[in-house]
Amino acid sequence: MKIGMLTGGGDCPGLNAVIRAVVRKGSFHYDDEFVGFMEGWRGLLEDKTMELSLSTVGGILPRGGTILRTSRTNPAKHEGGLQLCIDNLKKHGCDALIAIGGDDTLSVAKKLFDSGVKVVGVPKTIDNDLSGTDFTFGFDTAVNVASGAIDRVHTTAEAHNRVIVVEVMGRDSGWIAAYSGIAGGADVILVPEIPFDIEEVAELIRQRHARGRYFSIVVAAEGARFMGHDVETQNGGADSRDEFGHLHLGGIGQTVAKEIEKRTGFESRSVVLGHIQRGGSPSAFDRVLATRYGLGAIDMVHRGEFGLMAALRGNKIISIPLAEAIASNRKCDKEILDAATGILDKLDAKVP
Numbered sequence: 001m002k003i004g005m006l007t008g009g010g011d012c013p014g015l016n017a018v019i020r021a022v023v024r025k026g027s028f029h030y031d032d033e034f035v036g037f038m039e040g041w042r043g044l045l046e047d048k049t050m051e052l053s054l055s056t057v058g059g060i061l062p063r064g065g066t067i068l069r070t071s072r073t074n075p076a077k078h079e080g081g082l083q084l085c086i087d088n089l090k091k092h093g094c095d096a097l098i099a100i101g102g103d104d105t106l107s108v109a110k111k112l113f114d115s116g117v118k119v120v121g122v123p124k125t126i127d128n129d130l131s132g133t134d135f136t137f138g139f140d141t142a143v144n145v146a147s148g149a150i151d152r153v154h155t156t157a158e159a160h161n162r163v164i165v166v167e168v169m170g171r172d173s174g175w176i177a178a179y180s181g182i183a184g185g186a187d188v189i190l191v192p193e194i195p196f197d198i199e200e201v202a203e204l205i206r207q208r209h210a211r212g213r214y215f216s217i218v219v220a221a222e223g224a225r226f227m228g229h230d231v232e233t234q235n236g237g238a239d240s241r242d243e244f245g246h247l248h249l250g251g252i253g254q255t256v257a258k259e260i261e262k263r264t265g266f267e268s269r270s271v272v273l274g275h276i277q278r279g280g281s282p283s284a285f286d287r288v289l290a291t292r293y294g295l296g297a298i299d300m301v302h303r304g305e306f307g308l309m310a311a312l313r314g315n316k317i318i319s320i321p322l323a324e325a326i327a328s329n330r331k332c333d334k335e336i337l338d339a340a341t342g343i344l345d346k347l348d349a350k351v352p
Contacts, residue, residue, distance in 0.1 A: 001026075002033045003301060004094040005052060007066040008040030008073075008105030012126040012138025013282030014290035015066035018100055020057040021294025027054055030302055035092050040101070041108055042073035044085045049092065061287060064280045075108055082111055089117060096301045100124050103131075103326045106309060110322040113307040120300045121309035121322050122293050126278060129173040132325045133311035137290040142169065142277040143179045149273055150184025150217060157215040163205060163260050163268040167253030169277050170221030172329040176277070178340035181219035188216070189340040190256070192223035193331050198256070202263040209266065218260070220252050292317050 005022060007015050019036075026032035034052035037043035050056070050068070060067055075081030089097060096118040099109040102125035113119045123130045128139035146168045157164045166186075168176045174191025181189035188204055190196050205216045253270035261268040282290065289312065296310040296317040308319040332340075 001030065001095040001301065002035065002093050003298075004035050004037055004044075004089055004092065004097040005068065006037040006040055006043060006097070006099055006101075007068045007070045007124070008099065008101035008108075009070060009124065010072075010102075010126060010278060011065050011070050012124060012278055013064045013141040013280065014137030014286040015068075015070075015100060015124065016057075016060040016063045017137070017282060017287050017290035018122055018124075018294040018297070019052070019067060020060050021291040022098060022298045023052050023054065023057045025295050026298045026301075030298070032298070035094060036068045037088075039069045039071040040073055040105065041075045041081075041085065042071045043068075044088055045073065045075055045078060045081055047088050047091070061291075062281045064278075064282065072104070074104070076111060082108075082115060085112060086115060086117060096120065096306065098122060098297050098301065102127075102136075103329070106130075106322055107326045110307070110326060113322060118301075118306040119322070120297050120306060121325065122297050123309055123311060123325065126176070127170055127173060128175040129171075129329045129331070130325055131328050131330045132309065132320045134314070135289065135312055137282065137286045137293065138278070139175065140285040140289075141280070141283045142176050143183065144283055145277050145280070146176055146180035146219075146273055147183040149271070149276075150180060150186060150219065153271060154185070154215075154217060157217060161214040161267065163216045163218065163257065163264070163266050165218040165220055165253045165257040165260070165268065165270040167220050167222055167270060167272045167274075169273075171223045173331045174221045174224070174337075174340070175332055177219050177221035177224070178332050178336050182339055184217070184219070186217045186219040188218040190218065190220040190224035190252075191332060191337065191340065192221055192225065193337060194341060195225050195227040197227050198259045199263065201256070202260055205260060205264055205266065209264075216266075218256060220256055222252060224252050 036050045036052040038048040100122040106121045109119045126138040153164045257268040257270040309325045
């Protein structure tokens with residue numbers, strides 16, 4: 001078979017491990033050929049390709065990013081875009097397509113499947129918020145980066161008697177904030193699932209100071225929001241959106257730090273980890289998980305399991321419908337939220 005492959009949406013550690021696993025098993029076990037479409041759906045729209053072979057995937061396992069590059073292009077937003085994608089797949093003689101991405105990328109994959117394209121999905125979101133799968137690759141690496149950063153700001157916060165707010169990724173769910181905050185021993189963890197009362201946060205910090213703890217660490221997901229307010233956006237631009245309609249978030253860390261200093265009088269600073277969480281080599285866990293997803297995807301192609309996505313359930317790679325994967329964002333479960341925000345007892349009733 002000749003199989004097309006692309007990576008869409010934000011990059012994350014482990015994408016190259018998926019590509020490598022697909023090409024290696026496809027070549028060794030199935031005698032497949034591959035064509036890579038560059039920069040996500042943009043490559044399929046504009047017919048930008050690269051050869052994918054055993055030689056091109058050699059040595060990419062530990063590399064971050066993606067050799068196929070990526071974009072947030074949405075073919076459905078371009079006139080005749082979906083049909084152009086179909087035409088370019090036919091032009092290259094592709095019998096199937098493996099689309100690696102999150103709910104946006106996979107929503108396009110679902111549209112193409114509904115139009116007759118043989119598509120298999122691989123889940124990719126650093127936020128770990130894709131439905132139907134227990135974990136996505138890249139998340140573990142991001143948590144390790146974030147918890148390492150929290151460890152580092154602990155020492156400078158203590159040295160200067162400061163409150164430091166660490167802003168991490170997490171648009172609609174607080175998996176990275178919760179895991180890294182718990183692992184890093186943060187004093188307050190703010191997640192999108194539970195709008196927060198800034199006065200409660202300030203009071204918790206006052207109580208720490210009253211006990212002789214003259215510094216505090218707050219971890220805030222980028223999508224965390226004040227009770228009764230919208231999310232913070234870059235430059236306050238409510239109309240700043242990508243092709244999938246997502247606001248460009250940013251600024252919650254700085255806003256929270258300013259409010260804490262104003263309400264407590266304690267010197268406060270903010271740190272935005274941003275794309276540092278996406279960069280660099282994947283963790284061992286993510287290398288293994290991404291490899292397993294790639295192996296699962298190529299097997300799904302040869303079993304004819306189209307319109308489905310590889311998913312991790314327990315410790316098994318299974319296949320689920322793309323429709324299930326993109327149906328909703330997967331929020332942090334109650335157990336994790338309790339561990340992360342247990343000190344905010346009166347908000348417990350709001351945990352989904």
